Amino acid sequence: MAYITPASAKDPYDVIVIGSGAAGGQSAYTLTMEGARVLMLEAGRNYDPRSETPMFKTNDQAPLRSAGTPDKPFGYYDATIDGGWAVPGEPYTNASSERGRDFKWWRARMLGGRTNHWGRISLRNGPYDFKPRSRDGLGFDWPISYEDVAPYYDKVEMLIGVYGTNEGLENTPNSPEGVLLPPPKARIGELLARQRGRKLGIPVIPAHRALLSKALDHRGLPAKLHPGNAKAQRILTEDMQSRAACFWATDCGRGCAIRANYQSTTVHLPPAMATGNLDIVTDAMAREITVDASGKATGVAYIDRTTGTEHRARARVVVLAASACETVRLLLNSKSGAHPHGLGNSSGLVGKYIMDTVGASWGGQIPLLEGYPPHNEDGAGGLHVYTPWWLYKEQLAGKLGFARGYHVEFGTGRGMPGYGSYGDDSRGSTSYGRRLREEARRYYGSFVYFTGRGEMIPNEDSYCEIDPKVVDKWGIPVLRFHWKWSDHELRQVAHMQKTFADWIAEMGCTSPRRPGSDGSKVIEPGGSIIHEVGGTIMGADRAKSVTDAHSRTWDAPNVFVADGGVFASNADKNPTLTIMALAWRASDHILSEMRKGNL
Amino acid sequence: MNTPEPVRIDRRAAIKWMMAAGAGAALLGPRSLLGAPGTAPAHGYGTDPATTKPYSPGDIWPLVLSGAQRREVAALSDVILPAEGGAPSASSVGVTDFIDEWASAPYPDNVEDGRVITAGLAWLEAESVRRHGAVFADLGDAQRLGLCEEMSKDAPEGSAHEAISKFFRLFRNLVCTGYYSTPVGMKDLGYVGNVPLARFEGPPPELVAKLGLADEVRW
Incomplete structure (x- = not known):
C-alpha cells in the first residue's frame, strides 16, 4: 500500500x-x-x-527577502x-x-x-x-x-517528542517522569524577562514544544506505545532511529528535513x-x-x-x-x-x-539588551520559554472582569535578518550613513515582543x-x-496589553508606549491565530x-x-x-x- | 540618539519576529497581506513556489525601473549605507536589484510602494537638476548628503514635504532590509546563526553575569 x-x-x-x-x-x-x-x-x-524544506536558506536568496505576500502570508520559506x-x-x-x-x-x-x-x-x-x-x-x-x-x-x-519541564503550576499538568525531553537553554532576553516578570508575579518557565532536543529513546518507547504488538514496535523503533535530533538552525516554520x-x-x-x-x-x-x-x-x-x-x-x-x-x-x-x-x-x-484563540501583542525596546556580544541565538527555531496563565485564583474571585486566562509567548533576540528585522526601522529613526550603521548594530536584538494567547468562550x-x-x-x-x-475576550486583551506594557517597563524600556483600554481596537480578528x-x-x-x-x-x-x-x-x-x-x-x-x- | 522613540513595530517585521519566536500565527498584517477571500495576484510566485531552488530578482516578474532610475537607486542607497571600514556599500551587494524587485512586484503592497518609490525618485531627479544642474547620481558627496538630510527630516502630516519624508522612510527601510539580509550585512550586524550545532549553549556566561541574570539560569 x-x-x-x-x-x-x-x-x-x-x-x-x-x-x-x-x-x-x-x-x-x-x-x-x-x-x-x-x-x-x-x-x-x-x-x-x-526534499522540499529550504533548510539554511537565507532571506537574500528569496523573493522580496522573504517578506510576507498574499501568496505566502508568513513569508517565502x-x-x-x-x-x-x-x-x-x-x-x-x-x-x-x-x-x-x-x-x-x-x-x-x-x-x-x-x-x-x-x-x-x-x-x-x-x-x-x-x-x-x-x-x-x-x-x-x-x-x-x-x-x-x-x-x-x-x-x-x-x-x-516534546521538550519542556514539569513545574507543577496550577492547571498546567506535569507529564510523567521521563516523558519530556530536556528544554533548550533560555536566550538572554528571555532570562531578563524571567527576572523582571517575577517582580510582577509572572512566572516564566520552559515552553513545551514538539521538537527533539535529543534523540528519542528508540529502545524503550516503542514497547510502551504498542505493548504486545511486535510489528508496530519494530516499525517504530526503525522510524525513531531515523529521526535526527535538532541541530539548532533553521526556523521550524519552514518544516524540517531532518525530521527533528x-x-x-x-x-x-x-x-x-x-x-x-x-x-x-x-x-x-x-x-x-x-x-x-x-x-x-x-x-x-x-x-x-x-x-x-x-x-x-x-x-x-x-x-x-x-x-x-x-x-x-x-x-x-x-x-x-x-x-x-x-x-x-x-x-x-x-x-x-x-x-x-484570543490574540494581542505589545513590544518595546530594551536598552539593557543593546549591543551585547554576538552569539548564536537561533536555538530551537521557536519558543524556548513561556508564561502559563498565572491568575486563576484572582480570576475565580471575580477580580479581573473576564472569566478565562491566557498564556504569554515571547519574541526576543537576534533572529536571521530579513524584512525589517534588523530592528532599527521600528524606532522611527531616519538616520543614514555612519549613524545608521551604528544604530543598526546597537538596536539589533534589543527588542522584546510579548504575545498573549487566550481562551475564548463559545457563544x-x-x-x-x-x-x-x-x-x-x-x-x-x-x-x-x-x-x-464577548466582553470576556475584549477585557482579556486589554489586560494582556497592560500586563505587557508593565513588564516592558520593568525590563528597563525608557520610553514605553502605554496601551489603550479598549480591547476591541487591538484584538486580532477571529481566525487570525489559526486555532479554530x-x-x-x-x-x-x-x-x-x-x-x-x-x-x-x-x-x-x-x-x-x-x-x-x-x-x-x-x-x-x-x-x-x-x-x-x-x-x-x-x-x-x-x-x-x-x-x-x-x- | 539616547532616548529611543516609541516603538512602532512594522507589521510585516512583526510577523517575521513572531515566526522566529515560534508564535507562528501572530497576525499583524495589513489587509492586503491577508488577501480577500479568493483573490490572488496574477503574476506573483504563486502559492507553491520551489523554495529550495536558486532565485534572483527578475526571475519571476520583470524588473521595471529604468536604467536612470536604477542609477538613482544605487546612488541614494550608497548615501544611506556607504562602504565603511571593511563593510561594502549597499549597491555593491545587490540592494539596487532588491529595490527594483520590490518596486516591480505585482502584490498590492508592492504596487503601492512602487508608486511611492518612482514618485520619490522623480522628485529627487528634478530637485537635483533644479538645484545643482545634474541628476542625483552625478552629484558630489556634499550635494548628495544635503539632499538626503533634507529628505530625512520629519514632515508634519499634510505638509508638502510629507510625501518625500514617506518615500525616504520606505527607501531607507528597503536599503536596510536588502543590505542586512545578505551575508556581509548579517556579519556587520552580528548575526552568527544559521549553522548546525551539536549543542545549543545559550548566552555566554559572562553576558549573563554582567546583566545580573545568573540566578535565572535553571535549565
Whole structure:
C-alpha cells in the first residue's frame, strides 16, 4: 500500500480518514499500527519535507527577502503550500464585514496540512479546561475529564517528542517522569524577562514544544506505545532511529528535513506507511459522506482535483480530520433522507460554537539588551520559554472582569535578518550613513515582543453555515461565517496589553508606549491565530452536542470527528496536542468496537 | 540618539519576529497581506513556489525601473549605507536589484510602494537638476548628503514635504532590509546563526553575569 490514484483504491477499507494533518496523521498512525486498513484522502498535493524544506536558506536568496505576500502570508520559506487565509478558487463568505464580526479561515492544501508550518507549541489542557462551566458557569463542560485524556497526552508526547519541564503550576499538568525531553537553554532576553516578570508575579518557565532536543529513546518507547504488538514496535523503533535530533538552525516554520520536529509528514505518516496498511490519495477533495438508507456512512464521495472527476470510496468507518470548519462543511453538505439537515445535525448544532484563540501583542525596546556580544541565538527555531496563565485564583474571585486566562509567548533576540528585522526601522529613526550603521548594530536584538494567547468562550453568535448562493470551483457549497467577541475576550486583551506594557517597563524600556483600554481596537480578528475549534462539539447529551465522549457523531454510528471540531471549550493552550490525544483516543475506540464486531 | 522613540513595530517585521519566536500565527498584517477571500495576484510566485531552488530578482516578474532610475537607486542607497571600514556599500551587494524587485512586484503592497518609490525618485531627479544642474547620481558627496538630510527630516502630516519624508522612510527601510539580509550585512550586524550545532549553549556566561541574570539560569 502506498500513495495511490483514485483508480487504484482497493476498497472497501476499514476506515477512510479525511485529512492528513495532526488529526488525520494521528488517526492513520494509530489505526494502521494496530492493523486496520486505512484510506487517507488529502485535498492538497503530496509533499516531502525531506526534499522540499529550504533548510539554511537565507532571506537574500528569496523573493522580496522573504517578506510576507498574499501568496505566502508568513513569508517565502514558510512551509505552507497552496494555503493561507485565501485559497484561489475556494472562497468562503462572511455574513458581516463589520470590524470584529468577520472570520478569517486559514487552510493549507498539502499533505500534512498545517502541521508543516505550526509553532510546535504543545501544551496540555488542564483539569479546569475540561470542566469550565462547572468552574465559572460559562460555556460547556466536556463529557470527559483530564484523567480520561492524560494517558493519551502521555502517548502522543512519547511518540512525537516534546521538550519542556514539569513545574507543577496550577492547571498546567506535569507529564510523567521521563516523558519530556530536556528544554533548550533560555536566550538572554528571555532570562531578563524571567527576572523582571517575577517582580510582577509572572512566572516564566520552559515552553513545551514538539521538537527533539535529543534523540528519542528508540529502545524503550516503542514497547510502551504498542505493548504486545511486535510489528508496530519494530516499525517504530526503525522510524525513531531515523529521526535526527535538532541541530539548532533553521526556523521550524519552514518544516524540517531532518525530521527533528513534529510534522504529520515526518512523524505520523512514515511509520503508518511502513505498516503496509495505509493508502493515501492526494489532490482528493472530499465532497460528501455517502450513507445507506439507515443513515450509516458507506464511504466518501470526492473530487480528483487534477481531473475534476468525482470518485467514491467505501469503508466501514469514516473519520473526519479535515480541520474543524472543513469538517462542518462536509457534514452539512452530506444531506440525505436519513440526515435531511446534514449528517450529524439532528441537534441543529453542526457549525455552532466556533472558537479561535484570543490574540494581542505589545513590544518595546530594551536598552539593557543593546549591543551585547554576538552569539548564536537561533536555538530551537521557536519558543524556548513561556508564561502559563498565572491568575486563576484572582480570576475565580471575580477580580479581573473576564472569566478565562491566557498564556504569554515571547519574541526576543537576534533572529536571521530579513524584512525589517534588523530592528532599527521600528524606532522611527531616519538616520543614514555612519549613524545608521551604528544604530543598526546597537538596536539589533534589543527588542522584546510579548504575545498573549487566550481562551475564548463559545457563544451563540460565532458559527458557520452553508452559504445558500456561493460554491467553490468544483461546485461544492462553501461556508459562511458569523463572528462576535464577548466582553470576556475584549477585557482579556486589554489586560494582556497592560500586563505587557508593565513588564516592558520593568525590563528597563525608557520610553514605553502605554496601551489603550479598549480591547476591541487591538484584538486580532477571529481566525487570525489559526486555532479554530468547535462546530461539532462533544457532549453528554445528544440534544446539546454533535459528538459523544468518543468523538462519534450521535446520528451516524460509524462517523467520527478527530479534529478540533469536538472541542467544547478552547483553553488558552494551543490545540494541536489535544487534537492528537483525542484522535488517538477515538481511534482506540474505533479499533475496540471493530474487534467487538460493532463497527 | 539616547532616548529611543516609541516603538512602532512594522507589521510585516512583526510577523517575521513572531515566526522566529515560534508564535507562528501572530497576525499583524495589513489587509492586503491577508488577501480577500479568493483573490490572488496574477503574476506573483504563486502559492507553491520551489523554495529550495536558486532565485534572483527578475526571475519571476520583470524588473521595471529604468536604467536612470536604477542609477538613482544605487546612488541614494550608497548615501544611506556607504562602504565603511571593511563593510561594502549597499549597491555593491545587490540592494539596487532588491529595490527594483520590490518596486516591480505585482502584490498590492508592492504596487503601492512602487508608486511611492518612482514618485520619490522623480522628485529627487528634478530637485537635483533644479538645484545643482545634474541628476542625483552625478552629484558630489556634499550635494548628495544635503539632499538626503533634507529628505530625512520629519514632515508634519499634510505638509508638502510629507510625501518625500514617506518615500525616504520606505527607501531607507528597503536599503536596510536588502543590505542586512545578505551575508556581509548579517556579519556587520552580528548575526552568527544559521549553522548546525551539536549543542545549543545559550548566552555566554559572562553576558549573563554582567546583566545580573545568573540566578535565572535553571535549565
